[in-house]
Amino acid sequence: MIFAGGGVHASGAWRELLAFAEHGALPVATTIHGKGAVPEDHPLSLGVAGGNGCRGYANDYLAGADAVLIVGSRANSTDTNGYTSPPRDPGVRVAQIDTDASRAGRNFPGSVPLVGDAATVLDQLRDRLPAATAAARAAREADIAAVRDAWARTAADELPDPGEGRLQPREVIRALHRGFGPRAWVVADPGTPTPNLSAYWESAGEGWRVVIPRGHGPMGYAIPAAIGVAVAHPGERVLCVTTEGSLAMGVGDWETAARLALPITYVVLDNTSMGWIKMLQHLFLERRYFGVDPGPIDPVPLATGMGLPGARATTLDQLDVLVKESVGRQGPSVVHVPVPEHKDAPPPVAPWEAVLTGQSTGRPVY
Numbered sequence: 001m002i003f004a005g006g007g008v009h010a011s012g013a014w015r016e017l018l019a020f021a022e023h024g025a026l027p028v029a030t031t032i033h034g035k036g037a038v039p040e041d042h043p044l045s046l047g048v049a050g051g052n053g054c055r056g057y058a059n060d061y062l063a064g065a066d067a068v069l070i071v072g073s074r075a076n077s078t079d080t081n082g083y084t085s086p087p088r089d090p091g092v093r094v095a096q097i098d099t100d101a102s103r104a105g106r107n108f109p110g111s112v113p114l115v116g117d118a119a120t121v122l123d124q125l126r127d128r129l130p131a132a133t134a135a136a137r138a139a140r141e142a143d144i145a146a147v148r149d150a151w152a153r154t155a156a157d158e159l160p161d162p163g164e165g166r167l168q169p170r171e172v173i174r175a176l177h178r179g180f181g182p183r184a185w186v187v188a189d190p191g192t193p194t195p196n197l198s199a200y201w202e203s204a205g206e207g208w209r210v211v212i213p214r215g216h217g218p219m220g221y222a223i224p225a226a227i228g229v230a231v232a233h234p235g236e237r238v239l240c241v242t243t244e245g246s247l248a249m250g251v252g253d254w255e256t257a258a259r260l261a262l263p264i265t266y267v268v269l270d271n272t273s274m275g276w277i278k279m280l281q282h283l284f285l286e287r288r289y290f291g292v293d294p295g296p297i298d299p300v301p302l303a304t305g306m307g308l309p310g311a312r313a314t315t316l317d318q319l320d321v322l323v324k325e326s327v328g329r330q331g332p333s334v335v336h337v338p339v340p341e342h343k344d345a346p347p348p349v350a351p352w353e354a355v356l357t358g359q360s361t362g363r364p365v366y
Contacts, residue, residue, distance in 0.1 A: 001065045002026050003049065003086070005079065006033030007072015007098065009208035013119035014038070017071065018205075020122045025132030025140050026069075029058040031079045032198050032214045034072070039205030040182075043141040051081040051350045051364060052214060053198020057147040059085040059350060069125075070096040072118045075107045078214065081350050082365040083107070097121045155200070162340040165314040169269060169339050169347065173200040175316055176239060176267065179323035185229050185238045186210045189222040191276050192269045192339060193241040195347035220249030223266070227253060230262040237263040237327060244270040244297045251302055254332070258307035261331040265323070266308075268299045268334065271341045279342035283355050284363045303334035310334040 008017055008030075017037055021028050021044050028038050029049040038045050049058035062068060062085035073079055075096065086092050086108075094111035097118050098104035104113030114121050132140075159168045173196045180186075182204040188197050194212050203210050211229065213221045226240035242250075247268055257264050278292035303310030313319035313335055326333040339345070346352055351364035 001046075001061060001067075002028045002069050002071060003030070003062060003073065003075070003079075004028060004034040004037040004071045005031040005073020005075070006208075007118050008034055008037040009072075011072060011118035012207075013072070013117075013122055014205065014207060016119040016122040016126075018042070020126045020129075023126050023131055024129050025137035027061055027140060027144060029062055031073050032194065032212050035198060035210045035212070036203035036205050036208060037071075040202045042205065043144060045205075046144065047202075048198040049081070049085055050079045052078055053195035053348055054081065054350050055148075055151050055199055055348070056350070056353075057151055060147075062086045065092065067093040068095075070094065070108075071122065072097060074103065074215075076215075077365045080107075159345070162345055166338045166340050167313070167316060167319065168345060169196040170200055171316060172267070172269065172319065172337055172339065173197055173241075175319050176241070176323060177201055179320065179327060180237070180239050180265075183209065185233060185236055186241065187222045187226040187229055187238060188212045188241045189219060189243055189246040190214060190217040191219070191243045191245060192271060192342070192347065193222075193243065195349050197241060199348040219243075220246040222246065223250035224253045224256075226264045226266070227257055227260070227262060230257075230264050231260075235263070237265065240264055240266045242266060242268055243275075244268055244272065244299065245274055245294075247299060247302070248294075248297055254303060254308055254334070255306045257332040263330065264332040265326040266299075266303075266332065266334045268336050269339045270297070270299070270336060271339050272296060273341050275342040279346070279352065280363075282343040283352060299334055299336040308332050308334050310336065312336040312338075314338065 027046055028044050029046040030037050040047055046058040046061055047055045049062050059081050068086045094108040095114055096105045097114045101115045104115050105111035162168050169192050194214055222240050222242050226238045230238045274292040281289050300310040311322050313322050322335045354360035
């Protein structure tokens with residue numbers, strides 16, 4: 001199978017990747033940075049794998065594959081769920097395409113480095129690889145459809161009531177997807193947005209349209225990054241999914257967005273805590289919470305004070321209305337969405353799920 005990262009976007013190798021996958025009937029999983037490298041509704045697409053925002057079956061496929069081609073990814077611990085998907089196992093053949101000879105294959109001893117541009121190397125591989133038989137193609141697509149359907153049924157299960165005035169992040173992402181569509185430009189911050197967007201936002205796969213800087217986890221990145229995307233693509237509305245913690249680090253750029261009248265919808269997912277760090281303390285430090293409960297930040301008056309329309313959504317119906325209104329606006333707007341803390345509504349983070357289900361007691365490997 002194929003494991004595609006952000007290097008596919010950097011190369012512009014979307015056509016070559018899809019052609020190679022279809023030629024060999026090869027399942028494709030992506031890293032967070034590689035999200036959208038292939039259309040996520042494609043019969044061979046597994047979606048995002050790794051330790052953050054994974055649909056569990058994607059990790060299972062990588063863990064069970066006999067050969068994995070890594071394309072344009074560092075394949076670090078987060079990407080590979082602690083080097084288990086794919087595993088560092090002599091019985092698993094790994095090849096890695098990278099433009100940097102010192103990085104190709106670095107994290108998988110004994111792997112085959114393929115040094116070059118992703119688009120070029122993928123075309124060269126397609127010329128050398130025999131085409132899959134019709135029977136193999138049908139079997140693999142049927143297997144993928146089955147696990148995707150099983151995941152979708154589980155992901156449709158009703159979630160616990162998050163409390164009055166709060167919405168479950170999973171349902172927020174789905175509402176945003178309904179309002180903006182799979183071809184929208186999306187820029188997201190770490191924390192609550194990353195795992196929920198990775199798992200529940202299905203990208204059309206038309207280039208790098210879901211921008212998540214998970215490698216460094218820079219809180220506040222998305223607020224100015226959305227301005228960059230809006231300036232680079234005039235007239236196209238940009239969805240920025242951020243948090244109240246990130247807002248504390250980048251709120252000044254709202255004035256810039258208002259002054260330039262940029263078509264950006266800022267959605268602030270507010271769990272009133274430094275939720276990611278608090279979850280680590282919850283799981284691995286015996287619930288000794290320290291420095292993770294700052295004072296409240298109210299995005300609505302902050303927005304209106306800088307000239308952006310701002311409103312709060314405490315029900316999905318309200319959110320649907322506000323999203324529809326924002327899509328029709330010329331300039332920026334802000335939607336504040338209170339959500340539960342991670343410890344009360346765990347996002348799809350594989351190492352956390354392993355601890356919560358009793359499969360592991362150890363901390364994630366970073």
